[in-house]
Amino acid sequence: MVMDGNGRWANERGLTRTEGHRAGEAALLEAVAGATSAGVENLTAYAFSTENWKRSTDEVKFLMGYNKDVLRRRRDLLMEWNVRIRWSGAERKLWPSVVRELRIAEEMTKNNTGLVLTMAVNYGGRQEIVAAVNKILQEIRAGGQAPKSITEKTIQKRLYVPELPDVDMFLRSSGEMRISNFMLWQSSYAEMIFMDVLWPDFTRESLWEAISEFGRRQRRFGGASDAPLN
Ligand code: FPP
Numbered sequence: 001m002v003m004d005g006n007g008r009w010a011n012e013r014g015l016t017r018t019e020g021h022r023a024g025e026a027a028l029l030e031a032v033a034g035a036t037s038a039g040v041e042n043l044t045a046y047a048f049s050t051e052n053w054k055r056s057t058d059e060v061k062f063l064m065g066y067n068k069d070v071l072r073r074r075r076d077l078l079m080e081w082n083v084r085i086r087w088s089g090a091e092r093k094l095w096p097s098v099v100r101e102l103r104i105a106e107e108m109t110k111n112n113t114g115l116v117l118t119m120a121v122n123y124g125g126r127q128e129i130v131a132a133v134n135k136i137l138q139e140i141r142a143g144g145q146a147p148k149s150i151t152e153k154t155i156q157k158r159l160y161v162p163e164l165p166d167v168d169m170f171l172r173s174s175g176e177m178r179i180s181n182f183m184l185w186q187s188s189y190a191e192m193i194f195m196d197v198l199w200p201d202f203t204r205e206s207l208w209e210a211i212s213e214f215g216r217r218q219r220r221f222g223g224a225s226d227a228p229l230n
Pocket residue numbers: 003004005006007008009017021022024025028046047048052063066067070174199
């Protein structure tokens with residue numbers, strides 16, 4: 001889920017971009033509630049990309065602080081909802097206080113059996129793949145045995161959250177139709193769903209609408225099938 005459009009939502013109302021991000025928090029909870037009731041097992045939310053560091057110092061500071069704040073304020077509620085929180089992203093550059101808050105949330109919710117909500121914070125898809133390759137190198141340098149060949153499994157096992165399955169539905173709000181470096185490895189056969197709604201206006205019904213559209217797609221994973229002859 002690419003939660004896009006906070007800035008535009010705010011601009012339309014003569015508010016600051018940070019007000020848009022604040023309004024995005026409720027939409028995130030709506031998406032989590034909607035996903036839980038629809039029986040979704042995994043939801044991964046793009047909260048801060050490795051490219052978002054290019055934004056103004058004030059906005060970056062706000063987003064860092066706000067990530068921390070949302071995790072702290074909402075972890076009890078998510079715990080109640082039986083949600084397991086995970087973090088996907090790079091530690092480099094990320095505020096140590098944000099890392100700490102993510103780890104606390106992960107630890108606290110680790111035995112929950114409901115929806116797995118992965119917060120992608122300081123996440124970049126290319127960086128994730130590069131990091132996986134570097135892990136292989138480090139393991140070899142540390143005296144491990146070099147694999148005979150590198151397979152998809154070799155890489156998959158070293159992604160930020162190796163347990164995450166392939167993406168079924170890639171959802172982006174705000175009408176933009178881009179991947180923006182999100183879940184590159186995992187999205188090779190994802191169904192792309194782009195919705196015009198700006199993120200702060202996203203509700204559980206928006207998610208259900210996306211899921212219905214997903215249900216109408218014919219997934220072939222590179223295979224072929226003839227349309228039924230009527
Ligand atoms: C993209 O909108 C959104 C972000 C970069 C941040 C996502 C943050 C939230 C949804 C806030 C609540 C949740 C957490 C965990 C902090 P944009 O700023 O790119 O919007 P624009 O394209 O209209 O400018």
